[in-house]
Amino acid sequence: MKPSLMDYTQKELIDIIKPKFRVKQIFGWMYHQYASDFEDMKNIPKSLKEELASKFVVNPLKIINKEVSTDGTIKYLLELQDGKTMEAVWLKMKDDSFDEDGKLIHEARYTICVSTQVGCKVGCSFCLTAKGGFTRDLTAGEIIAQVVTLKKDNNHKHNRKINIVYMGMGEPLDNLDNLSQAIKIFQEEEGLAIGGKRQTVSTSGLSSKIDKLGEMDLGVHIAISLHAVDDELRSELIPMNKAHNINSIIEAVKRFPIDARKRVMFEYLVIKNKNDDIASAKKLVKLLHGIKAKVNLIYFNPYPGTDYDRPELKDMVNFQEYLVNHGLLCTIRDSKGIDISAACGQLKEKNTNLNN
Ligand code: SAH
Ligand code: SF4
Numbered sequence: 638m639k640p641s642l643m644d645y646t647q648k649e650l651i652d653i654i655k656p657k658f659r660v661k662q663i664f665g666w667m668y669h670q671y672a673s674d675f676e677d678m679k680n681i682p683k684s685l686k687e688e689l690a691s692k693f694v695v696n697p698l699k700i701i702n703k704e705v706s707t708d709g710t711i712k713y714l715l716e717l718q719d720g721k722t723m724e725a726v727w728l729k730m731k732d733d734s735f736d737e738d739g740k741l742i743h744e745a746r747y748t749i750c751v752s753t754q755v756g757c758k759v760g761c762s763f764c765l766t767a768k769g770g771f772t773r774d775l776t777a778g779e780i781i782a783q784v785v786t787l788k789k790d791n792n793h794k795h796n797r798k799i800n801i802v803y804m805g806m807g808e809p810l811d812n813l814d815n816l817s818q819a820i821k822i823f824q825e826e827e828g829l830a831i832g833g834k835r836q837t838v839s840t841s842g843l844s845s846k847i848d849k850l851g852e853m854d855l856g857v858h859i860a861i862s863l864h865a866v867d868d869e870l871r872s873e874l875i876p877m878n879k880a881h882n883i884n885s886i887i888e889a890v891k892r893f894p895i896d897a898r899k900r901v902m903f904e905y906l907v908i909k910n911k912n913d914d915i916a917s918a919k920k921l922v923k924l925l926h927g928i929k930a931k932v933n934l935i936y937f938n939p940y941p942g943t944d945y946d947r948p949e950l951k952d953m954v955n956f957q958e959y960l961v962n963h964g965l966l967c968t969i970r971d972s973k974g975i976d977i978s979a980a981c982g983q984l985k986e987k988n989t990n991l992n993n
Contacts, residue, residue, distance in 0.1 A: 638718045641697040641778030642667060642689070643785070644818070647825050659685060661827060667695060668828040671789035694718065698782045700790065713787060717755070717779060721772055723806050725783040726750040727791060730800070747793065748800040751783045753816055754807025759841050761875050763864075763906060763937060763945055766806045775807070777818035784829065801831060804839040804860075810846035820855045833857045834896065839904065844881045847889040854894055860902035860933075861886060865912055866920035874906075883924070890928060900931040900966065907953060908937040909946035918959040925965060932960055932967040 642650065642663065650660045662680060666672040673696040675686040701722065702714035709729035716722050731746040755772035757764070784801060793799065801823065803809040809816045816838070823831040833856025840847065841862045850859070863886070865871035865878075872878040890901055903925065907913050921932070934957060939947050953969055960967040 638697075639692065639694045641694050641776070641782065643696065643778035643781040643822065644776055645778075646818075646822055647827060654685075654689070664825070664827050668785065668825075669795040671785055671795075672696075673789075696782050696785060697776075697779055698786050700786065703790075711787075711791075713783075713790075715783065715786065717775075721755050723752040723755050723775070725752060725787055725805055727787050744797065746798070746800075747791075748802055749784050749787050750802050750804050751780055752805030752807050753780060753803055753809040753812050757807045758811060759808045759875065759877050761841065763874060763908065763943070765940055774812040774815055777815045777822060780815065780819035781822050781829075784823070784831075795829060798835070799829075799831060801836045802839060802860075803837065808841055808843070809838050810840045810843040810850065813846055813849060817850070817853055817855065820857055824855075834899070837902070841875050841877060842881050842886040843877070844885040844889040847886070847893060851889075851893040856896070858895070858899060858902065859890070859893060860904055861890060862904045862906070863921075864904070864906045866917050866924055870912060887924065887928070895929070900929045903930055903932050904935055905932055906935045906937055907948040907956065909948045909952075911945065913948045913952040913956060915955065915959055918956045922960060922963045922965060930965065932965055934967065934969045936970070936972060938972065 645653065647660060647664055650663070651657050654660050654663065659681060663678065666678045666681070670677070672678055675681070675690045675695060677695075678686060697718050699716045700713055701716045704712045706712070711727040713725050713727070714722055715725060726749070728748045728750060729745055730748050731743070733741055733745045734743045736742050752775060754774050756769050757766045758771040760767045783805075784799070787793075788795070788799065803816065820833065820836055820838075823829055823836060824833065837858040837860050838850065839860040839862060847859065850857070862875070863871075863883070864874050866883070868878060868882050871883060893901070895901060905912075905921070925932070934953055936953065937945050937947050939945065957967050957969055
């Protein structure tokens, strides 16, 4: 497997590519023109392209399957250089809006859900990704290339805004070195220029790594997959909770640097008769006291072989109402792409060889 030029920041590429001004051109080819290969880079001398091609690739990903949902969500199955596969999802958050004369006022807004690992080590009992076990970490370039590939495939210009959520396959904080490198490369002004505030790292709660990410001060948002309010249930759902319990996560969140205007998102996967009762809602209010939090309730999305059930609408609404009446911001996540199982965290291919 050759490294990708997308593994490096602009500064690092200056040490690799001479003369220096070529770095800026190559950056433009990769992130503004979405060149997949050295051959696409028209104004770069052949000799330099050949030299680079002997050591590096440009885009390390290939689209091998695409499923389009009725709501515009697109789930991509992507192949890595070593033949392993993982998924990324293109989500339409808002449609184009027009004025009375039919003139475009706001362009549609999109979010890309990216993977950080092939498989996952955390082993949550409700998660399809966990069932396939862990194969390997993704490199920074493989994380970056998901965004480049999806933007290119949707003709989304480099300077159109995009949000990134690290909510695909894998536990981002279990791959912190490559994750933080990717966060920085996304931010490069002459590259994709996706600022920290447009990037949200979702974690199942590796509290020590939440601290480490915070110390890096990259300006990103965090989302905590909380899912339970007492350690007993949380340890059943997320085995790692035994080492990183609820209290340690809450303490780490309190130390995390967040923009004063922003909130920490707590994801709460609602499972029928497990954690959908008002007593849990009451505990949640207590637990989040003193934190600028926003709760996102997620319907458990069943799949063949699971023992858990999807919650009732009335219980979701009651739970939400309780939180809102007690001063917490709370939304219910709409199940985008539900017809193609593209909900984040649900990225397990029907192919049996997903983690091959
Ligand atoms: N590993 C990270 C990020 C990927 S999972 C994490 O756990 O936060 C992203 C989200 O999808 C998590 O909140 C996860 O709980 C959710 N998810 C996993 N399985 C699901 C299912 N069957 N139905 C609905 N959401 C699910
Ligand atoms: Fe890993 Fe997240 Fe799935 Fe848990 S929910 S197994 S942490 S991807």
